[in-house]
Amino acid sequence: MCGIFAYLNYNVSRERSYILQVLFHGLRRLEYRGYDSAGIAIDSSSSSPALPAADPEAPQSSASAPLCLHPQPHVFRQEGNIESLVKSVYQEVAPDLDLQESFNIHAGIAHTRWATHGEPAPRNSHPQTSGAGDEFLVVHNGVITNYEVLKETLIRHGFTFESETDTEVIPKLAKYVFDRTTEGEGEVTVTFSQVVLEVMRHLEGAYALIFKSRHYPNELVACKRGSPLLLGVKELTEDGKSVSAFDAFPSANENPKELFLSSDANAIVEHTRKVLDIEDGEIVHLKDGGVSILKFDKDNGELGGVLSRPASVQRALSVLDMEVEQINKGNYEHYMQKEIHEQPQSLKTTMRGRLIRGGSCKAKTVLLGGLKDHLKTIRRSRRILFIGCGTSYNAALAARPILEELSGIPVTMEIASDLLDRRGPIYREDTAVFVSQSGETADTLLALEYALENGALCVGITNTVGSAIARRTHCGVHINAGCEIGVASTKAYTSQIVVMAMLALAIGSDTISSQERREAIIDGLIELPNKIREVLKLDQKMKKLAQELMAEQSLLVFGRGYNYATALEGALKVKEVALMHSEGMLAGEMKHGPLALVDENLPIVVIATRDACFSKQQSVIQQLHARRGRLIVMCSEGDATVVCPGDNCRAIEVPLVEDCLQPVVNIVPLQLLAYHLTVLRGFNVDQPRNLAKSVTTQ
Template identity: 35%
Template structure:
């Protein structure tokens, strides 16, 4: 959600800024802009729409500079207009880009108006620009002005600031939103995501909560929340440029769906290499943290929340531990009964999801210190705030609709489940060997499911003209129905709902008619006969059924009942395999409807504001 890139160098940084913004497009945005210091003046170009439109304007206006900042905006305060787009400028001197939300912007706005500042936008961001300018007018350096200003802000922010009066310096600040500094040779960078600067450098410093930074061509200085100079570790990013390119695929979502066998294999590699479920997979002191827990609390949002719902079935059935799953944005605002022996598990693809981060902080404030993060981005905020961590190895995920992040989260949660069961004496050697063998075979089973794509694409043509769809599942496949409905609505804009199949008679059956396709997740498990009964209920009301069944489930096609058979039933890991066809259905339905698959309207990849 929103993106920042900044650069200071001896070369022209405008191409760096524009390429960086293009790399950040996947995060979701509705306008873009850059500002540079050139010939002792701040020059700016902004456009609503895609980065390419802003790029054309910058080229037409002959933008060149050695210092600049850029931004892709996802509208919060104020509509999608050029006047609300970033960067924002104060008095022609100072330009600023901002991710996040300032909660006390109205109070600051009134104060600054009283000081003579005029506002040209509806944004909370313009307040920050004027506030920093105010302190600069009192004689403060750009860094000190920034440090004084952020102490007066309530909310979340990542900031990058330039000033024509100091053309040798770029300053930045971070609170609640991701921001990093990239280190080059005679040039340095700031960005909200490493992908924005990957073509220039792989050496990065992840700013921590409350940090400010002063960046010049020659050096980077980082200061903590108390404005004390500190040393932050330098990391070398292992993100591949190839992972940011489409290759032979039409869309990143399609590419990432097909990358799942490799992503799953990479995520389970350490387990397979050890040939055991070991607590050390989660951290050096994991055994002491995990051994005597008496409950598990999972906190997540969106797709990650659905992964947590699957895990609840596993954790309670296999490990025998009570498990609760909460939407992070709800958990943080309810009165929680704390349990210090409970394991708090946070799940986030980006590791920067604000609601999940705040829920984790809330849990820790209640004395719940047994924390574990499942995340796809090393050194991101949530893993750093957690005692234990398991990194999924999905690689960069560009499409807004999560695919490979979801399935790798599932296998990470299954590994956690088996580890907890083993520590509690509920997993003997034979069972452990069986589960390990299931993990070994999982990438192949997922590949078999991917081979169903032509059949699923045929179904998608039937979905394209529809306005509503219903998804049904039972047991641990009900969350897969939820995920299928979410994917369909995210990228095809078809309204979709998911229910446990047993709930049909309690209301949703009233919606069923010939115009509402019904998708059923029907693996060959203990609930199959129940699901078959639910299908008959739908058929009796004229509903058209689309059933994802296992090869060995003996499901027959009939009038109004279409069946695609996924590979043979893979036991408790079946939700991972059944996630594949619902992803493909959403993707091909979106193709048929002509929507923007990778950048669906109104949505952002990384939700870093509340």
């Protein structure tokens, strides 16, 4: 996953220092999506004379034409985090730049990278260039699966490559298309969007791209397929103030405005809430203060050697359902800490308007508006498949027992990548539920396409309105957890479990025999935010435990039943942020191998809150104690003396809730433990090593 951002000011004067500030701040908002290198491209001058294409001694493609160009842009690329880039620009380059130079029109692009092809290094950072002269520049989020074939073709046409990235083929392909279509011409006759359309025709994979070119000064072109991309529009008055009542889609005119492109709403919301969710296959061309949208058609290629000119698409702007406060840390030190402590509110928001409490003679029930027209089809399903990756998979696993209980339908679990590798059977009679915080997870999206091809009813459960999964599924539920910036998912996980519990209630709502059970769960859901507030009071206790464990090398977590998923997710949190080996294990499998690891030094967490598996977990604790296991037992309030067999056992007491909701309560202490372990061990809790948010590359 990478973060891409662009800023274009039109007919409003902005100094270079201001433009740099906007680009850098946009990258800071996106840094959780990639933080091993970063780069930007800005114009060198607002008034310099046109320059030749490049040094005549430099290697050129065989089709190069001697066209005049806008001045060569400044491109800055740096290994490391955003601040490394900022430091290099201001301390090393800024003395040679006129930071007070004003631009009435300027288009800048920026990128923060999470390495997939090539190590973190300036040569592999974005923007990637077409070669000497930087005629075409591209920032990219995603992966180009056929880049090796394209690279070989371009090398045969005289291009040389400097990076190991898949991205570098894109600007070079743009130059090749441009040179071929303008060969022998005295002026540029092909539009920027036409060049990009032809480039898209040759690309395979998932991507969001922003193009900048010296041949098309003050223009930007963006396109996407399978990766998120937003356009933000800010209309201004002549004195540069924002126009609050702007509703029309921007057309080419002299009205001052600012336009933003971003792979995430976080980088746009502080500038404007007027946005356009760019759809797959759309090309957005920013030119002369206007925005034109073209639809990519792979079958409509070159006609008689002339690039196709597709008609424009008319789209309406929407309003972001997000406030700037949501993307700030507030009084917290880290986003992960903030998001853990936001869970009472995020759960309340997730349930708002969906729990129907009933009256004196009416049953309590749930209302999921996005599913109400499809519930009959789901109830007739042969089976329900839950498909996800990582934390989303664990959330579905936590909800599986209650779904089977209330629906009476077999529920199977699939890790998205494994389903695709096996080409597992999916039938028309199946309901496939796709769970993803971002709604853009690559493997989950590919599994969705596979399920659609096989005719299954596809349901999406995401935290992002307008995401690819939200758009492509037949129906779904938005979990409403709010913006989650920390790479390690916390509040989205608990909200996903709650949504899937409500899904189980909705599917089983036509069964009279389970009415009492359903009403008990609804009562439990209503009380859940308060129960989480109680659990959060364990914060200092978990910090003290983290101090005792911070020097350990491994941690085991045993769970079963509803809390097998809690064991997996708790171990995952410790693993991904504290960089400590941890494994979640099914307690029923303890004797089939894991018991060999037990000694007096290895810390072991056993989840033994009161449910149908409580007595079995007591037996597990006794067997671990008999082998002098170093035990940390999570139990229900008042059970510490019952579950802890001796001095070598520490108890963590949590509130008791309805059994299917207990995983929501039980995961919070483990989230706190992972957070404090990470901070105490000196690691970056919001940007864990080798991980990034919302993985859209395979």
